[in-house]
Amino acid sequence: MKILKIYDPDTSGSIDTTAELDQFLxxxxxxxxxxxxxxxxxxxxxxxxxxxxxxxxxxxxDALPLVMIDDEVISIGEYPDLGKLTGLLQTSKLPFGxxxxxxxxxxx
Numbered sequence: 001m002k003i004l005k006i007y008d009p010d011t012s013g014s015i016d017t018t019a020e021l022d023q024f025l026x027x028x029x030x031x032x033x034x035x036x037x038x039x040x041x042x043x044x045x046x047x048x049x050x051x052x053x054x055x056x057x058x059x060x061x062d063a064l065p066l067v068m069i070d071d072e073v074i075s076i077g078e079y080p081d082l083g084k085l086t087g088l089l090q091t092s093k094l095p096f097g098x099x100x101x102x103x104x105x106x107x108x
Contacts, residue, residue: 002033002069002089006079007052009064010040024082033089040064 025035038046055063067075069088
């Protein structure tokens with residue numbers, strides 16, 4: 001199982017601009033990819049672990065968002081392209097415009 005960790009910047013009081021990413025994450029197979037989405041304002045202790053702490057010390061807030069797969073940093077300062085993320089996660093090609101399937105009961 002792959003582990004995807006997304007260290008978001010402090011999003012308290014801001015408008016969520018990651019709707020496409022959220023939709024992508026909701027459509028991932030929960031049996032093959034575990035997603036840990038962390039928010040600086042809600043999970044500050046998670047940002048004190050390496051390599052996150054070192055990157056924050058080096059780059060400051062510009063290091064966020066930080067994205068890792070299986071403890072390997074794949075993106076610093078921006079969310080990765082969804083096509084790239086699909087390849088790195090070795091998931092089947094997911095249609096990006098697909099509706100949220102997190103409560104799926106099968107397609108008609």
